[in-house]
Amino acid sequence: EVQLVESGGGWVQPGRSLRLSCVASGFTFDDYAMHWVRQAPGKGLEWVSSINWNSGSIGYADSVEGRFTISRDNAKNSLYLQMNSLRAEDTAMYYCVKVHWGSTSRPNGLHMWGQGTMVTVSS
């Protein structure tokens, strides 16, 4: 069974940093690209970032470019999101997501989602 367990969320003041982690199990982690997607309270989904299987291809939403860094450690079956210079508008549930098609770097459906970790940015 595929499992994605996020951690690292919490309350943080504007301008500070936070690092999210996602531990994956139940599949061959280094076969799949991974994504972070967020959802502000009562709002829609917003794509944040993606990383391919070997970290050779990385993408960011304009809203987080230059502030957030995605990374992965295939030896630890883990995905990370380093979030710096946090703003109130970054307040959201952050989901770790596994793509549908493995063994490819092509664009992909976001297949398996974790339960999310909540990030609240407020003074």
Place this chain on the structure above:
Amino acid sequence: QSALTQPASVSGSPGQSITISCTGTYSDVGAHNYVSWYQQHPGKAPKLMICDVSYRPSGVSSRFSGSKAGNTASLTISGLQAEDEADYYCSSYTSTNSYVFGSGTKVTVL
């Protein structure tokens, strides 16, 4: 990266068919066949219903189908059931190596 345009709400009676549209531009929906659809029930994580415009992942009901024409993608739910009541989001890969979601559609089963 402007959000794709979806109707705010769509409703139908049990057994009916409904269609949700998702309108983008030549640089996202119109540029690729990488459109996906997600279902989200309140308080739950989203679920992938359709990817690659019309591919249905294992375990997804055949009542769900996807299509695309130009810059507009569509999700059709046939034989509407009470359990289909949820929020639905489309998503597309874009020409700038990013993804964009739609604004979301609330489906109500009357």
